[in-house]
Amino acid sequence: MASAFTRTAAALAVATLPLIAGAAGAQAGGDYQRDHDRDKGRDYCRDHQRDDHKGDYKGDYKRAGYDDPKAHMTIARYGEDKKKDWRDDNCQTHKPPQHHHKRHHHHKRHHHVKADPWNEVRTATAKYFSVATAERDGYARPASGPLRGCIAKVVGSTAAPAMGFHWINMKLVDATVEATKPEALVYEPNKDGKLDFVAVEYVVPKAAWDAAGNTSAPKLFGVEFMLTTAPNRYEIPAFYSLHAWIWKSNPDGINEPFNPRVSCQYASLLPK
Numbered sequence: 001m002a003s004a005f006t007r008t009a010a011a012l013a014v015a016t017l018p019l020i021a022g023a024a025g026a027q028a029g030g031d032y033q034r035d036h037d038r039d040k041g042r043d044y045c046r047d048h049q050r051d052d053h054k055g056d057y058k059g060d061y062k063r064a065g066y067d068d069p070k071a072h073m074t075i076a077r078y079g080e081d082k083k084k085d086w087r088d089d090n091c092q093t094h095k096p097p098q099h100h101h102k103r104h105h106h107h108k109r110h111h112h113v114k115a116d117p118w119n120e121v122r123t124a125t126a127k128y129f130s131v132a133t134a135e136r137d138g139y140a141r142p143a144s145g146p147l148r149g150c151i152a153k154v155v156g157s158t159a160a161p162a163m164g165f166h167w168i169n170m171k172l173v174d175a176t177v178e179a180t181k182p183e184a185l186v187y188e189p190n191k192d193g194k195l196d197f198v199a200v201e202y203v204v205p206k207a208a209w210d211a212a213g214n215t216s217a218p219k220l221f222g223v224e225f226m227l228t229t230a231p232n233r234y235e236i237p238a239f240y241s242l243h244a245w246i247w248k249s250n251p252d253g254i255n256e257p258f259n260p261r262v263s264c265q266y267a268s269l270l271p272k
Helices: 004-052 069-075 078-090 101-109 119-129 131-136 206-211
Strands: 162-168 184-189 195-205 226-228 239-244
Touching (some): 119 131, 119 195, 131 162, 162 195, 206 239
Antiparallel strands (some): 184 195, 195 239, 226 239
């Protein structure tokens, strides 16, 4: 007859058999699921990598006229690019397809482009590429004095850097600053004896600005105007001014007074 101890040990062994079997089954199930997911991911990657060479975004760049293999991305379909992004991130580890909502949000956040405040000035002044239109709106070349000529940085020179010719609207020359209504339009003479619209200039007489109760220089879009005291080369009273090279880029800065890409070389082709 078996002892009480032996019967107890046997009963415990029988009781734990289902637990052991269940654990083994769970382990086997986990291995199966992991293998299944891995194989699924491997199949997905293999199939779509093969498809890459069929599509028009990797295999057809030569047919499209590109000699550089890297140029194939310039003719990629948007959807194919997105699939390729996923494969680059996941196919090394054979992960099954997943959604990347967070990554997409990150992409949008870091590619936000701030609007250029000078765009509204470009929109408002684009019509002044026509000098005739500028004159109909009240702008005119000064009748006499230094401001009638082409202004270069070095007095009497025609070489760059320069400003150019100024068409001024005297009705706007007061103690106010309006972005879309610059006091002056700046033109560069070209080799055809015509004028190229290159910049705008804001001008505020210092006496009028001070009389309005202002104690600091005027600003536009956060940029402070430059003060030109009297007497000066232009033979006019002290004034504040701000250039904006919105139609011809200035390597020294959009608000610098002189532009090294502008000259008065062809000024003699215009009427005196």
